[in-house]
Amino acid sequence: MIYLDNNxxxxxxxxxxxxxxxxxxxxxxxxxxxHRAGQAARQAVELARRxxxxxxxxxxxxxxxxxxxxxxIDLAIRGAIDASGRRTIVTTAVEHGxxxxxxxDLEQRGLAAVRWAPLDRHGAADPDALxxxxxxxxxxxSIQWAxxxxxxxxxVARIGALCRERNLLFHCDGTQWVGxxxxxxxxxxxxPRTDPASNGHARCTDxxxxxxxxxxxxxxxxxxxxxxxxxxxxxxxxxxxxxLKPQIHGTQELGRRGGTExxxxxVGAGVACREAAEWLANPENLRACRARRDRFExxxxxxxxxxxxxxxxxxxxxxxxxxxxxxxxxxxEALLLxxxxxxxxxxAGSACASGSLEASPVLIASGIAPEVAHGTIRFSxxxxxxxxxxxxxxxxxxxxxxxxxxxxxxxxxxx
Numbered sequence: 001m002i003y004l005d006n007n008x009x010x011x012x013x014x015x016x017x018x019x020x021x022x023x024x025x026x027x028x029x030x031x032x033x034x035h036r037a038g039q040a041a042r043q044a045v046e047l048a049r050r051x052x053x054x055x056x057x058x059x060x061x062x063x064x065x066x067x068x069x070x071x072x073i074d075l076a077i078r079g080a081i082d083a084s085g086r087r088t089i090v091t092t093a094v095e096h097g098x099x100x101x102x103x104x105d106l107e108q109r110g111l112a113a114v115r116w117a118p119l120d121r122h123g124a125a126d127p128d129a130l131x132x133x134x135x136x137x138x139x140x141x142s143i144q145w146a147x148x149x150x151x152x153x154x155x156v157a158r159i160g161a162l163c164r165e166r167n168l169l170f171h172c173d174g175t176q177w178v179g180x181x182x183x184x185x186x187x188x189x190x191x192p193r194t195d196p197a198s199n200g201h202a203r204c205t206d207x208x209x210x211x212x213x214x215x216x217x218x219x220x221x222x223x224x225x226x227x228x229x230x231x232x233x234x235x236x237x238x239x240x241x242x243x244l245k246p247q248i249h250g251t252q253e254l255g256r257r258g259g260t261e262x263x264x265x266x267v268g269a270g271v272a273c274r275e276a277a278e279w280l281a282n283p284e285n286l287r288a289c290r291a292r293r294d295r296f297e298x299x300x301x302x303x304x305x306x307x308x309x310x311x312x313x314x315x316x317x318x319x320x321x322x323x324x325x326x327x328x329x330x331x332x333e334a335l336l337l338x339x340x341x342x343x344x345x346x347x348a349g350s351a352c353a354s355g356s357l358e359a360s361p362v363l364i365a366s367g368i369a370p371e372v373a374h375g376t377i378r379f380s381x382x383x384x385x386x387x388x389x390x391x392x393x394x395x396x397x398x399x400x401x402x403x404x405x406x407x408x409x410x411x412x413x414x415x
Contacts (some may be wrong), residue, residue, distance in 0.1 A: 001343050001344075001345060002343060002344045002345065002389050002392055002393050002396070003345045004344065004345065004346045004379040004380055004381065004385075004389075004393055005345040005346050005347045005380060006148070006226070006321075006322075006347060006378065006380040007225070007226075007231075007347075008345050009321075009380050009381065009382040009385065010225065010226055010227060010228050010382050011228065012225075012228055012229060012230055012268065012272070013228045013271075013272065013275060015271050015275065016228060016229055016230060016268045016271045016272050016275075017268075019264075019267045019268050019270075019271045020230055020264045020265070020267065020268040021264075022267070023041075023044065023263050023264035023267040023268070024264050026040075027040060027041040027044050027263050027264070027267065028041070028263070029041050030260055031044075031045050031260075031261050031263055032251070032252065032260065032261075041263050044263060044266075044267050045065075045261055045263060045266050045267070046060065047270060048266045048267050048269060048270025048271075048273075049063050049065070049266070049270070050270075051269075051270035051271070051273045051274045051277075052224075052235055052269060052270060052273045053188065053237075054188070054273070054274075054277060055178065055179065055183065055273040055274075055276055055277050056178060056183045056184065056185050056220065056237060057183065057184035057185050057186060057187065057188050057212065057214065058185050058187050058188055058237050059187050059188050059240075061254070062187060062237050062238060062239065062240060063235060063236070063237055064235070064236040064237075064238070064253045064254070064256045064257055065233060065234070065235060065253060065257070065261060065262070065266055065269075066233075066234040066235070066236060066257055067232060067233070067234060067259075067262070068223060068231075068232065068233070068234040069098065069173075069175045069221060069222060069223030069226075069234045070098040070234070071234050072221035072222070072223070072234035072235060072236045073096075073098040073099055073102065073142075073171075073173055073221050074098070074102060074247060075221075075236055075244060075246070075247050075256075075257065076140070076142070076171045076219045076221050076236060076238075076244065077089065077099070077102055077103075077106075077140055077142055077171060078102075078106070078245075078247055079244030079245045079246065079247060080139050080140040080169050080171065080219070080242075080243075080244060081106075081111070081112060081139045081140065082245035082247075083243040083244055083245040084139045084140075084169070084243070085139075086136075086137055086138060086139035087111070087112050087113055087137070087139060088112065088113045088114075088115060088137045088138045088139055089103050089106070089112050089113070089114050089115070089138075089139065089140055089141075089142060090114075090115045090117055090130070090133050090134065090138055090140075090141040090142070090143075091103055091114065091115075091116065091117065091141070091142045091143060092116060092117045092119060092125050092143055092144075092154075092365075093116055093119070093361065093362075093365035094119065094123050094144075094147055094149075094150075094152075094362045094365050094366055095142070095143070095144055095173065096144065096148050096173060096175065098173070099142050099144070099173060100361075103142075112139070113137075115133045115138075117129065117130045117133060117143065118130070119365065119366065119367075121367060122152055122311075122312040122317060122366070123147065123150060123152050123362075123365065123366030123367065124152050124153065124154045124155065124317070125143050125154045125155065125159060127155055127158040127159055127162060130159060130162065131162055134162060134163065134166050134168055135166075138168050138169075139169065140168075140169045140170075140171050140219075141159065141163050141168055141169065141170050141171065142171040142172075142173065143156065143159055143170075143171075143172060143173075144172065144173040144174075144175075144176070145172050145173065145174045145176065145177035145178075146174075146176040146177045146180075146181075146318075146319045146322075147176065147322075147362065147366075148175065148176050148362075149322075149324060149360060149362045149363065149378055150310055150311060150318070150322065150324045150362070150363070150366060150378075151176070151311065151318040151319045151320075151321065151322030151323075151324065152311065152312065152317060152318055152366070153177075153316070153317055153318060153319060156172050156215055156217065157213075157215050157216065160172075160215060160216030160217050160218075161216055163216070163218070164216050169218045169219065169242065170216070170217055170218045170219070171217075171218065171219040171220075171221070172215075172217045172219070172220050172221075173221055173222075174220045174221060174222040175221065175222050175223050175226055176226065176319060176322070177222070177319060178220070178222040178226075178227070179222070179224065179226060179227025179228075179229075179272070179273070179276040180226070180227060180276075180319055180320065180321055181280070181286075181319060181320075182212040182280050183212065183215070183220075184212035184213065184214050184215065185214065185215060185217055185220055185237060185239070186214025186215065186216075187239060187240065217239075218238065218239045218242050219236065219237065219238045219239070219242060219244070220236075220237040221234065221235065221236050221237075222234070222235050223235070224268070224269040224272045224273060227272055227276045228272050228275065228276070228382070228383075229268055229269045229271070229272030229273070230264070230265045230268040230269065230272075231265075232262060232265045233262060233265035233266060233268070233269045235269070236256075236257075244256065246258065279383055285383065286320060289320045289321065289381065289383060289385075290315065290320040292381060292385060292387065292390060293320055293321065293322075293323055293381055295387075295390065296323060296379070296381070296390045296393070296394065297309055297323050297325065299390075299391075299394045300323075300325055300394055300397060300398075303394060303397075303398040304327070304397070304398055304401050306327070306328060307325055307326070307327055307401075308325065308326035308327075308328065308372050309323070309324070309325055309326075310324040310325065310326055310363065310366070310368055310372070310376060311323075311324060320381075321380050321381050321382065322378065322379075322380055323378070323379040323380070323381075324363075324376055324377075324378050324379075325376065325377055325379065326368065326372035326373065326375050326376040326377075327375040327376075327377070327401055328369075328371050328372050328375055329371055329375065329408070330374075330375040330401065330404055330405065330408070331374060331375060331404075332348035332374060332375055332376055332377055333348060334404055335375065335377060335400055335401065335404055336348055336377065338400040338403060338404060339396060339397065339400050342396050342399070342400065343396065344393055344396045344397070344400075346377050346378065346379050346380075347377070347378050347380075348360070348376065348377055348378065359373035359374045359376075360373055360376065363376055379393070
């Protein structure tokens, strides 16, 4: 089986699996217990917290563990609203459903008002237009760092600067960025740098430099399973002084999120963050992965005339792992089933929204034509994807597109 699906591709590394297994067998006591066994579990949790903080240039006590990236987003947005007493959310129509659907729900129940930030032609937030939406009624601005379906990078440095000028809280969903690109929230010592910032983006280029420039974010959420950690763990980083009202009450996680900690998941997340930091320290790793993704896209375009790449051309405008390719007049679900039967796993849109026959709202909001959006597949590589897997995947994709196109032509549904 060849995995070019975002969640399947980033399966836990052997070191992560070993750490999780050790925690399940040796660190099973409650880390809140005062006895020696409980304190051994507590020490493992705190060591992992330090590894997570180091990856993003934060202090350990600023890290809160949750059950998922989705819960982390919920705590960030609802926690900010409840703590501030303000009721306006500013976000975009291309956010992950964890943000987009939460915003819709809060608005429908009269708990918040939502302002939708305009997008540029590539589906990234437009900072100049966003500025007009920011006033004293805003509780939180929530905009992702990189899109989960297209890989498009939003200008978070410029957005953060706008929010800081107006003393507004900026939450960034970093699920598709952290662990894949160098990240520095600026509350700890500077990190080794492989990725200079430019034009408001923390750029995806690979020039070496002394340190990762700090990005003006107040709350950053992410999930280590996106970079070879275990599922079932999410992270909230909040800048010192930021107030978030807990949504699950309890004394754990410094009172920010109640519930006995998932020690195996946290320990595994710490290992994943350490491995990601080591990998990111070598600029050649980013160059090689981007080149592999680009070669995949070029080869698909050569083999399948009419295939549409849903992405801006500038290399700094996308993260290196995502390729969103549309096959006009084909149905993504049918294509995914054919590919799966032949040993290739990919996805259509967000894995969290799989099963829907509607075109992805993210792609439509990004300005992609409906006939392309309906046939769009998201392919994702990871740092372990090989050239051989890329070559075999291209052969399978071309074969499946040809089979499905012939079938539609025979049924009278083709162009």
